[in-house]
Amino acid sequence: MNYIEGIGFIAAVLTTTAFLPQVYKTWRTKDVSSLSLPMLFMFFVGIVGWLIYGVLKQSPSMIFANTITVVSAFLLIYFKIKYRKR
Amino acid sequence: MNYIEGIGFIAAVLTTTAFLPQVYKTWRTKDVSSLSLPMLFMFFVGIVGWLIYGVLKQSPSMIFANTITVVSAFLLIYFKIKYRKR
Known part of the structure; x- marks a missing residue:
């Protein structure tokens, strides 16, 4: 792994981790009003x-980061639809 | 511009635009309690x-997207520090 991918992986860990508390908070509180x-x-x-x-740029750090964030974003959409007021 | 950068620019517009309502809402309401x-x-x-x-990968769409998002994230940090309860 070269140093460019090293920077990419540090960025990947920081931006995906920053997103997880939102997913956890939404799951725990079931409050989706502000989403x-x-x-x-x-x-x-x-x-x-x-x-x-x-994938097209063959960037391991982008594939890693965006796979995790796709799951996070999908979960938020699922919570939003499941918990919204009827 | 090749088609890979085309996909990158579509992604850039979508993810940066999705972030702007949060910046606007925080600026308008001055409510930073959930941040x-x-x-x-x-x-x-x-x-x-x-x-x-x-920059290191010479990716125009990543430079474009992340320059805008750096400004958005900086503004949220600025609002958080400015409007937090003393």
């Missing part, structure tokens, strides 16, 4: 785009 | 890492 479904969906599609980009 | 300073700082350093990675 916007169109915004979550836009973010999800964007992350899928970055994942495809990472 | 965590350590988490914001970790996210900010991570995005700086992705920006450096994008």
Whole structure:
């Protein structure tokens, strides 16, 4: 692994970890009032785009980061639909 | 611009745009209670890492996306420090 991928992996760990407390908080409180479904969906599609980009650029750190974040974003969309007021 | 950068730019627009309503909402409401300073700082350093990675990989779409998101993350840190309860 070269030093560029080293920087990528540090960035990957920081940005994916920063996202996890939101997922945990939403799961625990079931409070999805401040989450916007169109915004979550836009973010999800964007992350899928970055994942495809990472695969095409053969970037291990981008594939690693965006695979985790795709799951996080998917969970938030799932919580939003499951827990929203009917 | 090749098609890989095309996918990158679509991803860049989606993920940076999804982040802007949070910045606007925080600026308008001055409610920073649900924002965590350590988490914001970790996210900010991570995005700086992705920006450096994008420069080293000579990726125009990563440089574009992460420059905008660095500014967004910086503004959230600034609001958090400015508007937190004393």
